[in-house]
Amino acid sequence: CALSGPASGARGQLSPGSGGDRGCNSMTLEAIRYSRGSLQILDQLLLPQQSHYEAVGSVRQAWEAIRAMKVRGAPAIALVGCLSLAVELQAGAGGPGLAALVAFVRDALSFLVTARPTAVNMARAARDLADLAAQEAEREGATEEAVRERYSPCSLTPTRVPSASGPLHTPFLQTRVIRWTEDMLAKDLRDNRSIGDLGAHHLLERAAPQGGKVIVLTHCNTGALATAGYGTALGVIRSLHSLGRLECAFCTETRPYNQGARLTAFEFVYEQIPATLIADSMAAAAMAHYGVSAVVVGADRVVANGDTANKVGTYQLAIAAKHHGIPFYVAAPSSSCDLHLKTGQEIIIEERPGQELTHVNGVRIAAPGIGVWNPAFDVTPHDLITGGIITELGVFAPAELRAALGATVTLDGP
Numbered sequence: 147c148a149l150s151g152p153a154s155g156a157r158g159q160l161s162p163g164s165g166g167d168r169g170c171n172s173m174t175l176e177a178i179r180y181s182r183g184s185l186q187i188l189d190q191l192l193l194p195q196q197s198h199y200e201a202v203g204s205v206r207q208a209w210e211a212i213r214a215m216k217v218r219g220a221p222a223i224a225l226v227g228c229l230s231l232a233v234e235l236q237a238g239a240g241g242p243g244l245a246a247l248v249a250f251v252r253d254a255l256s257f258l259v260t261a262r263p264t265a266v267n268m269a270r271a272a273r274d275l276a277d278l279a280a281q282e283a284e285r286e287g288a289t290e291e292a293v294r295e296r297y298s299p300c301s302l303t304p305t306r307v308p309s310a311s312g313p314l315h316t317p318f319l320q321t322r323v324i325r326w327t328e329d330m331l332a333k334d335l336r337d338n339r340s341i342g343d344l345g346a347h348h349l350l351e352r353a354a355p356q357g358g359k360v361i362v363l364t365h366c367n368t369g370a371l372a373t374a375g376y377g378t379a380l381g382v383i384r385s386l387h388s389l390g391r392l393e394c395a396f397c398t399e400t401r402p403y404n405q406g407a408r409l410t411a412f413e414f415v416y417e418q419i420p421a422t423l424i425a426d427s428m429a430a431a432a433m434a435h436y437g438v439s440a441v442v443v444g445a446d447r448v449v450a451n452g453d454t455a456n457k458v459g460t461y462q463l464a465i466a467a468k469h470h471g472i473p474f475y476v477a478a479p480s481s482s483c484d485l486h487l488k489t490g491q492e493i494i495i496e497e498r499p500g501q502e503l504t505h506v507n508g509v510r511i512a513a514p515g516i517g518v519w520n521p522a523f524d525v526t527p528h529d530l531i532t533g534g535i536i537t538e539l540g541v542f543a544p545a546e547l548r549a550a551l552g553a554t555v556t557l558d559g560p
């Protein structure tokens with residue numbers, strides 16, 4: 147939105163800019179295009195200049211795309227990882243034989259987890275899916291007839307003729323794994339819509355109980371590009387906009403990788419959501435001068451006490467929000483919660499190449515010879531998450547999270 151700058155010391159006025167007020171494009175941004183046997187990702191390194199989809203035909207290709215950040219964002223990393231396995235299985239990989247297939251699935255998933263360590267979604271999906279495969283394999287004693295009886299008549303027909311040497315029911319296990327990963331895609335979209343709606347209503351009750359519009363600040367990219375669609379924190383902003391209650395969103399540039407300037411700004415413009423880009427260093431000033439109603443960010447891992455790892459820079463936003471008395475929300479699906487870790491100190495923080503900081507578009511901007519520290523994430527202590535943790539199951543205070551999710555964060559799968 148177009149901002150009329152504040153008189154010195156005064157709060158600035160926001161007015162809708164060329165983004166318009168509530169218009170929406172009929173086309174939806176898709177980070178991931180999948181149909182059985184085929185996976186494509188939108189190469190986010192090329193955005194916003196180019197929109198180019200790249201085929202991902204194997205687990206190794208997915209690992210490389212995730213590592214290179216062609217696809218990023220905790221839910222999208224897990225989705226692309228698991229769907230790449232589904233594509234390989236559909237093409238006949240794994241086996242011959244049930245034990246070999248289970249080992250193939252387990253090894254592929256363990257490999258995918260190594261691409262980026264902080265976001266828990268891939269690790270959780272890997273654990274759940276490997277367990278599912280192992281449980282299915284335990285039924286190895288079942289006869290071919292029993293297996294056929296269990297699965298037919300339905301779409302779960304074998305995807306290839308079993309080899310004479312391998313157990314006859316191997317293709318059923320493959321199909322089970324494929325369907326599990328496909329369900330992940332649909333569940334993520336569903337969860338994001340719930341997060342958006344629950345979060346929007348909670349935020350409005352807290353920040354604008356008398357009615358009127360709100361100004362929301364967000365960090366990094368948590369939108370359609372980071373998920374199966376709709377987004378988490380950006381989904382909350384999307385829902386506020388749909389309700390006609392969003393005055394404007396601020397998105398931070400998100401140095402050094404610029405997910406805010408390149409991706410979130412792109413999504414806001416694309417969806418015609420009124421928004422303003424600021425450098426990370428301007429967030430506290432924006433809070434002071436423009437009356438930010440709430441800060442909403444995503445998460446890569448929320449642990450049992452509510453401490454949250456998210457894109458580096460989140461922690462300082464939470465501190466600034468607390469100083470200004472602004473509610474600070476984390477929006478994340480329960481699949482981003484890791485109740486196995488007690489506090490944020492246990493979270494492994496990915497460190498990325500120094501070149502991301504010293505160079506912009508391949509051009510060196512930092513003085514040669516300078517040392518660089520480039521953590522991709524930081525941990526926001528739970529006591530700074532003053533608005534709540536918005537999940538698809540409800541909005542919880544950090545202290546309530548464990549009890550609220552304890553029963554649901556299991557090995558059930560999507």
Ligand code: MRU
Pocket residue numbers: 218219220221265365366367368369372373377378379405443444445446456457458522
């Ligand atoms: O390094 P990135 O771009 O993968 O970091 C993304 C974030 O930190 C997001 O906030 C988080 O993954 C949630 S995306 C819904």
